[in-house]
Amino acid sequence: MNPPQVKATIVSEAQAKNLLNDNNLGMNETSGDILNNCGVMEYHKESGNLTVTFRNMSLKRIRRADRRGSEFVTEEKFTILFQSTFSIASGELVFQVRTMSLPVVVIVHGNQESNALATVLWDNAFAEPGRIPFAVPDRVAWPDMGKALNSKFMSANGRSLSLENLNYLAQKAFSGQNIQIDDYSTIQLSWSTFNRDPLPGRNFTFWKWFHGVQELTRKHLRGPWNDGSIMGFVTRSQAQDLLLSRPNGNFLLRFSDSEIGGVTIAWSGDDPQTGTSQVWNLQPFTGEDFNIRSLADRIQDLPHLIYLYPDIPKDNAFRSYYTPMSDQPLPSNNGYVGSVLVSRIPQIPVTNCPDNPSTPGSYTPQYDPQSPSSCPPSCGSIQSDIGISNMQEPMMNDG
Numbered sequence: 001m002n003p004p005q006v007k008a009t010i011v012s013e014a015q016a017k018n019l020l021n022d023n024n025l026g027m028n029e030t031s032g033d034i035l036n037n038c039g040v041m042e043y044h045k046e047s048g049n050l051t052v053t054f055r056n057m058s059l060k061r062i063r064r065a066d067r068r069g070s071e072f073v074t075e076e077k078f079t080i081l082f083q084s085t086f087s088i089a090s091g092e093l094v095f096q097v098r099t100m101s102l103p104v105v106v107i108v109h110g111n112q113e114s115n116a117l118a119t120v121l122w123d124n125a126f127a128e129p130g131r132i133p134f135a136v137p138d139r140v141a142w143p144d145m146g147k148a149l150n151s152k153f154m155s156a157n158g159r160s161l162s163l164e165n166l167n168y169l170a171q172k173a174f175s176g177q178n179i180q181i182d183d184y185s186t187i188q189l190s191w192s193t194f195n196r197d198p199l200p201g202r203n204f205t206f207w208k209w210f211h212g213v214q215e216l217t218r219k220h221l222r223g224p225w226n227d228g229s230i231m232g233f234v235t236r237s238q239a240q241d242l243l244l245s246r247p248n249g250n251f252l253l254r255f256s257d258s259e260i261g262g263v264t265i266a267w268s269g270d271d272p273q274t275g276t277s278q279v280w281n282l283q284p285f286t287g288e289d290f291n292i293r294s295l296a297d298r299i300q301d302l303p304h305l306i307y308l309y310p311d312i313p314k315d316n317a318f319r320s321y322y323t324p325m326s327d328q329p330l331p332s333n334n335g336y337v338g339s340v341l342v343s344r345i346p347q348i349p350v351t352n353c354p355d356n357p358s359t360p361g362s363y364t365p366q367y368d369p370q371s372p373s374s375c376p377p378s379c380g381s382i383q384s385d386i387g388i389s390n391m392q393e394p395m396m397n398d399g
Helices: 013-021 110-126 142-157 163-173 191-195 206-227 236-244 287-292 293-303 314-321
Strands: 005-012 033-034 038-040 042-044 048-052 058-062 080-089 092-100 137-142 188-190 248-257 264-269 276-280 337-343 385-390
Touching: 005 013, 005 033, 013 080, 013 092, 038 137, 038 264, 048 137, 110 137, 110 142, 110 191, 110 206, 137 142, 142 163, 142 188, 142 206, 163 206, 191 206, 206 287, 206 293, 206 314, 236 264, 236 276, 293 314, 293 337
Parallel strands: none
Antiparallel strands: 005 038, 005 080, 033 058, 042 048, 080 092, 137 188, 248 264, 264 276, 337 385
8 A cells, every 4th residue: 555645624613513513525725825734644553644834834724703792803713624635455445534633723923922822821721531623612611711821830840830820810810700708619711801901900811911921931941930029919918918017128029010021130128218117019020021131140149139039149059041241351353351240229219228138259239229219119010221331441442
């Protein structure tokens, strides 16, 4: 028998239903054009399996169905249909076989990715066996959603979500429904609440917020998250209560409520106007900020931050993530000297804090605590800025 050839085509949800209802219907019906969509099956003697590899397969064109009601483009599901025909006994027996992939969502721009992933997650997590393509429930129990979110977050970032984290997520997801309970085990979450209706006072949905946090952690915070150095899922008021119970200079990291994919530093210190201890919140950092300077280096820069809550010296928690600095001038072929960017908070002086337990020999930026001329209100967020520090002795150059 010659190795059978497999063809891949993309079909819509309606076409997939028709294929299941009539085995002879629409074998050549598609919803788009796929390039390099044919491959030859290979037999692996060791495992006894037949496999096929599609090299450089790509979707050239997609034909969408008319959307139903309020359905978005990113909620429209397709499937990849794999078909093959082969014969045995000198062609006396001919077999036609086919199978469909899990649902896929076709997007044309990166800004659609988050919504498309929401559709895929809901389908993969909550579809029932033997369903009609591609039926899913409109509501799911929160414990089931919690398991799906935990699996997603753990797959991307390693450490799983704690019960406290999941309770925080439940409070955020249901924040628009005025549910005043501590036990969410009997509450159901709708698709609209998950990824259609924006969170109260925000212009983004619960899923978009969660996905932003997941991606920020995956790209920039994975190490500290797995170390347990990022509390993350905690409200501003909870952070304030925790930090006010500790000496000045304590800080923690929490994911921003107001920014998609943002993390903020909250710390305790004296108000320079009243002298009373209060909690300050830095304007949230995003992935773009960390592309310029990492979280660990920013924490090292700021002398206001001394102990990671509750009592861990910041160098013990973040030293392994600091960017190494050399005291010796680096060789230069063009006679120029490099510089580094350093974070600072000019509005708030460093006062009434215990000694900073920095590692001897580590680089600590120097600041003038008398420089601030004003102090922002305690209820707002403090913005840090970037200064430039030369890390090498100047080199003479005629040009």
